Structures are given as structure tokens and as C-alpha cells.
Amino acid sequence: MRQRRKQDSRRVTVKDLAKDLGMSVSTVSRAFYPDAVIAEPTRKTVLERAAELGYRPNPFAQSLITKRTQIAGMVVSDLTNPFYPEVMTQMLARLQAVGMNVMLAAANEPDQTDEAVDLLLSYQPDLLIVLAVTLSSHAWEKCEQGGTPCIFFNRLSANGQGFGISCDNEMGGRQVADFLIDTGHRNLLYVSAFPDASTNVERYAGFRARTIERGLAEPEVLEAGLFTYEAGYQAGLNMAHLKGKIDGVFCANDIVAIGFMEGAQAGSGLRVPDDLSVVGFDDITMAGWPSHELTTVPQPLEDMMEAIVGLALELSNSSARPSQKIHCFAPGKMIIRNSTRSRVQTSKDLSYA
Amino acid sequence: MRQRRKQDSRRVTVKDLAKDLGMSVSTVSRAFYPDAVIAEPTRKTVLERAAELGYRPNPFAQSLITKRTQIAGMVVSDLTNPFYPEVMTQMLARLQAVGMNVMLAAANEPDQTDEAVDLLLSYQPDLLIVLAVTLSSHAWEKCEQGGTPCIFFNRLSANGQGFGISCDNEMGGRQVADFLIDTGHRNLLYVSAFPDASTNVERYAGFRARTIERGLAEPEVLEAGLFTYEAGYQAGLNMAHLKGKIDGVFCANDIVAIGFMEGAQAGSGLRVPDDLSVVGFDDITMAGWPSHELTTVPQPLEDMMEAIVGLALELSNSSARPSQKIHCFAPGKMIIRNSTRSRVQTSKDLSYA
DNA sequence: CTGAAAGCGCTTACAG
DNA sequence: CTGAAAGCGCTTACAG
Structure with a gap:
């Protein structure tokens, strides 16, 4: 032995x-x-x-010489948001199909991130895919100095760092505003998640801009603070403290929307869609469940996946850096479910008011 | 350039x-x-x-000599079951904390598994952690002949293959039977998921055995077939075709239970817990949401995590194989929420019948 | 306790 | 088109 x-x-x-x-x-x-x-x-x-x-x-011996590892490092933080497991599943399958291996680092606590990324980088991945809301600046420096390219998925890099793949969140926000206004909603609310996240910022920006363009008052804002069910739920409870009558709500994403609907019901007895229309973003599987039936803006996952695999391949096989740094795709057509209802008054309804 | x-x-x-x-x-x-x-x-x-x-x-140069890689290969298939992202998050953090890296392989389609595992094995992971329902026999052979130990998480290996970490599912099933019977349920149903999964088989076995021991008729069985929301929902719809009056239901796991409750409501207008008590297994986060409030048997995750990290460490650092192949922990105490209701008739209630 | 040397399993100029 | 040789970055007997 x-x-x-x-x-x-x-x-x-x-x-x-x-x-x-x-x-x-x-x-x-x-x-x-x-x-x-x-x-x-x-x-x-x-x-x-x-x-x-x-x-x-032997890939170890190979990498020692070629300096290529065929490894994609993946930094995840937010596996409680069902969007990410769904994305991961697809991404994994596609990367595998082109012979890339995925090494995972969890960044649950911000302070864990650095150590996790260091560990990852010591394996010299050909590239890093960041599925997390945040990458510490320390971690980013490490990548820079090691020459490891980063792809930020579903998040625009703060200062033009790395590569970005996302959907046009602002356009999505505008679509939601148009939809709600077209269906007769007049008092709008945005439920905001993580304030620094580009997704949150852009969705709100589009929603707000379009609302004003259409001649309505600026939307109210409720700060949920995080992209979680619990945060959405709490925001829903806080509806009670809102003075004005809200009839249309756009939530930063689906999981927040789902929490929000339940919180609003629990806190103020508000019923969706009777008292309130609620719209989400992402189109996670749960959004289609009978218990939620959430109207939402779907992410163009197909496009995003193709882009990321293409980019990964370029980055790991050729020496030249790809020229296009940002890939931004239009969101899919809104999926109308049962969390929204038209409030357009037909002549018959005019008694109401 | x-x-x-x-x-x-x-x-x-x-x-x-x-x-x-x-x-x-x-x-x-x-x-x-x-x-x-x-x-x-x-x-x-x-x-x-x-x-x-x-x-x-440089870990590549290191591994070339030491034949140790500090890599744990992880095979996942079922990321749509929220239990697994939750487990992964914890497992990742703990493995990272002891300096192990995790390389991921998705096995969404059974036929993808082999290629994925091959890819993984070419990196000579110190061990494989299988979070999937199934590992093809081809893949298993590869591990065997390469000397890579496998840990099956939440699933007992079919023929004593590899190491196993799980909770005592049969005991869990017995607890559920006792609980339902103690609270006055008399007509029990088991909603079965993937028939070959040890979790499914054992939970049913315990539930059935205890039901009979307590002198009730054998539970009815409804085959959902998979550990998914959709399968549970379909089973719920199929309640309509069941002849007898069911008052207590044990579902193979939480996500099936959640689907089942909604399907039963949609198909036959059955209300939980008024018409029907429903119990799940796992205690995923969603089980605690106000929309579900699912009574369930929690997995002893703390114990299971410690066991897996300990095992991983042993397998990657020492040359001797650990002697204990199976780690099986008692499930946690049942968490009683609002999907179950006592049907014990107090003297006052006797008018009902 | 430290150093010189061999070697892990590969790839890739360099000759032929 | 093929082969002999150097070398990637490390670890580990083996001497000293």
C-alpha cells in the first residue's frame, strides 16, 4: 500500500x-x-x-507548454435567483460541446470572492465568465495583470472592463412602460433591486424615460435592494406605506416580482391583477407557473448563449483579441400572462371614476 | 502581435x-x-x-508530478430542482475553503453524460462528486479504471459503487407516515418521482411500511415520474382519476409537492390544507414561501456537508482509501407549515362525518 | 537543513 | 513528412 x-x-x-x-x-x-x-x-x-x-x-502537460488550458472560470454568486441555474445549465452544455471545461468559484460573500478568484486564476483559465453581480476590483486587477479576459454576463462592466454580454435592458424597460400605459395604467411604480447593478439601473432608466415621454408622472420607486424573493416580498409589504394609488408595477426581475406580489397581498391585501398589474424581467421557468403567471420580458438567451460560446472560443484559441467588446441584444417580445390586466375604460366602464 | x-x-x-x-x-x-x-x-x-x-x-506543473490535482469534479443534471443549487452553493463554499477547486460537468441529457465525464476525467480530478440522479455505467467504468473515487450525494449507489452521502430517506418516510396518521389522516397517497432513484424508492418504502405497521391500508401511489414541478403538477391533475378519497399526501420531494398542490387545485379544485394535507421532502427555500408554506422533512445538510468535505479531503490528500463508504444521516425534525392540518376529531367535531 | 539533478507528459522549433 | 532534443514549471529522492 x-x-x-x-x-x-x-x-x-x-x-x-x-x-x-x-x-x-x-x-x-x-x-x-x-x-x-x-x-x-x-x-x-x-x-x-x-x-x-x-x-x-494529459491536459496539464499540454497547458504547461501551450499556455492554453481550455478552462473557462465561472464566478457565480446568486444561485438563489433561478435565472442563474437556468443560464448555467445551458451555458455548461454549450461550452462542453466545444470542448471547454468549466471551473467554478462561488462568491457568496463579497470577501470570499477574492480568494475564490485567486484560486481559479491559479489554474490559468483561458477566460473568466462572471455571472455574479459584482467582481471586486482586486479580483479584476488580478485578471488584468494575468492577462485573463473577463466576460461579464448580464451585466455591463463598470468602466469598459472586459467583455459584456447582455440584453438591452433599457429597451426592455421602455417596452414595459409602453405596455402598461397602453393597457390603461397611469400610476406606475418601479421596484428596484441591487442599486449598483447595471441591469437594475438600465431597466429603471428605460422605464422612467418612456413613462415621462408618454406624458405621465415619473414612476414611484420602492427600494427592494436585492435581486431576491425576500427583498421583493418586503417591498410588497412596504406598499402599505405608499401614499398614491399605484396600478402598474415593474419589478427589477422575475424573482423580485414574485416576492413582491405575495408581499403586497400579505401586507395590504392587494390582489394581482385586480388591484395591481405586475411585470417582471427574465422569464424564468417559475414565471409561467400557475401560482404566479407573471407577465414578463424574456431575455434573449439564445442570442446571448451563442455570443458567449463564440467569444469563449475566440478567446481560448486565437491569439488576437476579439474586437467587439459589447454584445447587447434586444429583449424578446413581452410575454403576457395573468399578473397584468387591461385597465382601459370602454365606454360602458365609464361609470367607474 | x-x-x-x-x-x-x-x-x-x-x-x-x-x-x-x-x-x-x-x-x-x-x-x-x-x-x-x-x-x-x-x-x-x-x-x-x-x-x-x-x-x-503552477498547479499544472505540480499535478504533473504529484498526480494530485486538488480538483473535485462535479456532475450535475438537475439544476431545475432548487435543492441542487442550494446544495451546490454550500458545497462550493466549503470546498473552496479547504483549497479544492470544482470542475463542473452537466449531464442534462443522458447521452451527454459520457462525453462530459470523459472531459472531466481527463483533468484527473482527485474525486468525482455526483449530484445527478444517474451516472452511466460507462462513466462509472472510466472512473474505476482511472482510479478516481466517486461520491454519490443524496443517492445510494446501485451496487455498492463508490462512496455515498445521504440522509436516511426511509426514516424520513416513516416520520411522515407517523405525522399524518397522528394528525388524523387515514387515506394516504404517495406521489412518486423518478422510479429508479434511491431517494424515491426509500422514501416510499419507509412511508408504506410505517403506514401498514400502523394498521392502515397500503398508501395509494401516483406516478409523477420525475423530480420536477411539472411532473408534480401533472400528478395533481391526475387526482381527478383517483377513486378513493385521499386526505394525506406525501410527495417524493418539495418541488414535486409544490407542483402537485397546484395541479390538484387546478384539476379537481382540491384545496390545501382544507381538503388535503401535503408533505414534501428537502426543505428547499421555496417551501417556506407564503405561496406554498409546505410542511416538509428537512435534509440534514450540515451533517452531509461536513461529511463530504471530510471525505474529499481524505481522498485528495492521503493515499489510503477511507474505510467508511456510506454516510447516512437522520433527517431533521419535520417542519410543520400550512400545507397540512390536523384532522383529529375532537368530541365537538363529531357532527362532521 | 540545503542544493544539483532527474523527470512528470507533453509540444515545438530545428534539422533532415 | 518525420525524428531527436530542448524545455514548460514544478517536486523529490539523493548527496552533502
């Missing part, structure tokens, strides 16, 4: 394979690189035998 | 550090191994200077 576990079942190496085939190590190695200069029949022979013996180049 | 990106900003290596300190490479290297023979003051000097220069041993 003195031997090391991993050595017991020795893995086959280039040397073994070369000897087996009566070729040089160099030739065998070349067979695995599409661009390498090697006779096609030779390559075929090598690849076939490799498959038989179960040989795979 | 002909140079490679990663080479531009050269990372500091042992050599650099050794030269800087006027020591040999060997000595510098030893400073990073607690068990290595090295004068304590020397070690201190090295470590300090390393921190200043931002030196970290």
Missing part, C-alpha cells in the same frame, strides 16, 4: 502510444493537432490506436 | 523567486509543503517574498 493510488492504474502516455506504434513521440503528438504538419494516413493510424488504448493527451 | 497573449505578462515562477532570494529552487519549493524538511525561518522568508511577488506554484 505504499504506492500512490493514482499510479496503480497507469494511464497511457504519448511514449507508450509511440512505442506501440513504432513512431516518434513527435509524430504521435502532432496527430492531435488539426493544423500540424502530418501525413493524413499517419494521423488516422495514430488516432485509431489512441482510441483503442484510451489515450488522451 | 505575433507573440502569444499569455506570454506577454509573464507569471513569476519558482526560478524567479529562487533567484530573487538567492536560494535554490528546491528550497523555495519546499516552503510550500507543510510536511517538507525546511528551516522554519527559511520558510517564512520564502512565503513572505512569494506573497509580495504574487507567486503561486
Whole structure:
């Protein structure tokens, strides 16, 4: 038992394979690189035998030389927002399909982030994908100085840092304003989540701008503070303290909206959509559940996924940096469910007022 | 621009550090191994200077020699069940805290699993953590022959394969039976999820056995088939086709229970808890939301987390295999919420019948 | 306690 | 088109 576990079942190496085939190590190695200069029949022979013996180049040895790791580091913080597991699932599958491996770092507490990112960076990932609301400036510096490109998903980088993939949140906010106003809502409210998040800021900006353009009063704002169910719920409870009569609500995202609806019901007995229309953002699976039936703006996930995989591939395989830093896609068409109701007064309804 | 990106900003290596300190490479290297023979003051000097220069041993070069990678491979399939993101978050944080990195493989489609696991295994993780319902036998063989230990989380391995960490699901099922019977329920139903999953099988076994022990008729069974909201919802709809009057329902897990409650309401107008008591399993965050208020059996996550980190550490740092293969913890105390109601008839209530 | 040397499994100029 | 050789950044017997 003195031997090391991993050595017991020795893995086959280039040397073994070369000897087996009566070729040089160099030739065998070349067979695995599409661009390498090697006779096609030779390559075929090598690849076939490799498959038989179960040989795979050792990625550690490979990376030591090539400085490429085929690893994408992924920083996540907000797995309680169902949007992210949904995104991760798709992203993982696609990255896997192009041969990239994903190494995960959780950044639940802001102070954990640095250590987590350091750990990640020591594996020299070809790129970092940030699914978190925040990346500490320390962590960002580390990436910079290590030459590791960052992709910020669903969040525009603060100062033009790194690459960004997101949907046009402002346009989404405008769509919601138009929708609510077109369906007869006149007293609007925005339920704000994490104040520094670009998604939050932009959605509000679009919503507010369009509301004013359409000649209504500036929307009220309720600060939930976080992108969580609990924050939304608390904001819903706080509806009680709001003076004006609100008839249309836009929440920073779906999970906040879902919490908000329940909080409003619990706190002030407000019923959705009878007393209040509520709109979310993202179109997470839960938004379609019968218990919520949330009207929402869907993220253009298909586009965003294609962009991120394309970018990841470029960043890990070519030496030139991609020129386009920001990919911003129009949101999908609003999905109208049962959390909103038209308040347009037909002539018959005029008795009301 | 002909140079490679990663080479531009050269990372500091042992050599650099050794030269800087006027020591040999060997000595510098030893400073990073607690068990290595090295004068304590020397070690201190090295470590300090390393921190200043931002030196970290290159894990790829390290692994090439030590055959240890400090990588835990994680196979996930079921991120739509909120239980898993919750588990992942905690597990990630804890593994990070002990210096392990997590490499992720998604196994959404059964046929993707093999390729994903292969990719993962080529990085020679010290161990594999399986959070998925299923690991193909091909994948398992690969682990075996590569000497990579597997830990199955929340699922007992089929044929004594690998290590298992789970809660005592059968005991949980028994608790639910006792609880429902004690609170006056007499006509019980089990909503079954994925038939091959050990969690599903054991929870049912315990529930059924205890029901019979208590002298009631065997519980009815409704096959949802999957651990998903949608499957639970469908099962709820199917309540309509059930002949007998059911008053107490145990669902394979929380997400199924939540779907079930809504399906039962939508399909047959059955109200929880007035017409029906419903119990879940896991205690996911959502179970506590006002819209669900689900009575449930909590998993002993604290215990399970400690066990998995302990096991991971043993497997990645020592050469001896841990002796205990199965860690099975008693579930937590049932959490009684509003999805269940006592149906014990006090003398006053006897008018009802 | 420290250093010189071998070697982990690869890739890639450099010759031929 | 193929092979011999150097070297990626580290660790670890082996001497001293």
C-alpha cells in the first residue's frame, strides 16, 4: 500500500502510444493537432490506436507548454435567483460541446470572492465568465495583470472592463412602460433591486424615460435592494406605506416580482391583477407557473448563449483579441400572462371614476 | 502581435523567486509543503517574498508530478430542482475553503453524460462528486479504471459503487407516515418521482411500511415520474382519476409537492390544507414561501456537508482509501407549515362525518 | 537543513 | 513528412 493510488492504474502516455506504434513521440503528438504538419494516413493510424488504448493527451502537460488550458472560470454568486441555474445549465452544455471545461468559484460573500478568484486564476483559465453581480476590483486587477479576459454576463462592466454580454435592458424597460400605459395604467411604480447593478439601473432608466415621454408622472420607486424573493416580498409589504394609488408595477426581475406580489397581498391585501398589474424581467421557468403567471420580458438567451460560446472560443484559441467588446441584444417580445390586466375604460366602464 | 497573449505578462515562477532570494529552487519549493524538511525561518522568508511577488506554484506543473490535482469534479443534471443549487452553493463554499477547486460537468441529457465525464476525467480530478440522479455505467467504468473515487450525494449507489452521502430517506418516510396518521389522516397517497432513484424508492418504502405497521391500508401511489414541478403538477391533475378519497399526501420531494398542490387545485379544485394535507421532502427555500408554506422533512445538510468535505479531503490528500463508504444521516425534525392540518376529531367535531 | 539533478507528459522549433 | 532534443514549471529522492 505504499504506492500512490493514482499510479496503480497507469494511464497511457504519448511514449507508450509511440512505442506501440513504432513512431516518434513527435509524430504521435502532432496527430492531435488539426493544423500540424502530418501525413493524413499517419494521423488516422495514430488516432485509431489512441482510441483503442484510451489515450488522451494529459491536459496539464499540454497547458504547461501551450499556455492554453481550455478552462473557462465561472464566478457565480446568486444561485438563489433561478435565472442563474437556468443560464448555467445551458451555458455548461454549450461550452462542453466545444470542448471547454468549466471551473467554478462561488462568491457568496463579497470577501470570499477574492480568494475564490485567486484560486481559479491559479489554474490559468483561458477566460473568466462572471455571472455574479459584482467582481471586486482586486479580483479584476488580478485578471488584468494575468492577462485573463473577463466576460461579464448580464451585466455591463463598470468602466469598459472586459467583455459584456447582455440584453438591452433599457429597451426592455421602455417596452414595459409602453405596455402598461397602453393597457390603461397611469400610476406606475418601479421596484428596484441591487442599486449598483447595471441591469437594475438600465431597466429603471428605460422605464422612467418612456413613462415621462408618454406624458405621465415619473414612476414611484420602492427600494427592494436585492435581486431576491425576500427583498421583493418586503417591498410588497412596504406598499402599505405608499401614499398614491399605484396600478402598474415593474419589478427589477422575475424573482423580485414574485416576492413582491405575495408581499403586497400579505401586507395590504392587494390582489394581482385586480388591484395591481405586475411585470417582471427574465422569464424564468417559475414565471409561467400557475401560482404566479407573471407577465414578463424574456431575455434573449439564445442570442446571448451563442455570443458567449463564440467569444469563449475566440478567446481560448486565437491569439488576437476579439474586437467587439459589447454584445447587447434586444429583449424578446413581452410575454403576457395573468399578473397584468387591461385597465382601459370602454365606454360602458365609464361609470367607474 | 505575433507573440502569444499569455506570454506577454509573464507569471513569476519558482526560478524567479529562487533567484530573487538567492536560494535554490528546491528550497523555495519546499516552503510550500507543510510536511517538507525546511528551516522554519527559511520558510517564512520564502512565503513572505512569494506573497509580495504574487507567486503561486503552477498547479499544472505540480499535478504533473504529484498526480494530485486538488480538483473535485462535479456532475450535475438537475439544476431545475432548487435543492441542487442550494446544495451546490454550500458545497462550493466549503470546498473552496479547504483549497479544492470544482470542475463542473452537466449531464442534462443522458447521452451527454459520457462525453462530459470523459472531459472531466481527463483533468484527473482527485474525486468525482455526483449530484445527478444517474451516472452511466460507462462513466462509472472510466472512473474505476482511472482510479478516481466517486461520491454519490443524496443517492445510494446501485451496487455498492463508490462512496455515498445521504440522509436516511426511509426514516424520513416513516416520520411522515407517523405525522399524518397522528394528525388524523387515514387515506394516504404517495406521489412518486423518478422510479429508479434511491431517494424515491426509500422514501416510499419507509412511508408504506410505517403506514401498514400502523394498521392502515397500503398508501395509494401516483406516478409523477420525475423530480420536477411539472411532473408534480401533472400528478395533481391526475387526482381527478383517483377513486378513493385521499386526505394525506406525501410527495417524493418539495418541488414535486409544490407542483402537485397546484395541479390538484387546478384539476379537481382540491384545496390545501382544507381538503388535503401535503408533505414534501428537502426543505428547499421555496417551501417556506407564503405561496406554498409546505410542511416538509428537512435534509440534514450540515451533517452531509461536513461529511463530504471530510471525505474529499481524505481522498485528495492521503493515499489510503477511507474505510467508511456510506454516510447516512437522520433527517431533521419535520417542519410543520400550512400545507397540512390536523384532522383529529375532537368530541365537538363529531357532527362532521 | 540545503542544493544539483532527474523527470512528470507533453509540444515545438530545428534539422533532415 | 518525420525524428531527436530542448524545455514548460514544478517536486523529490539523493548527496552533502
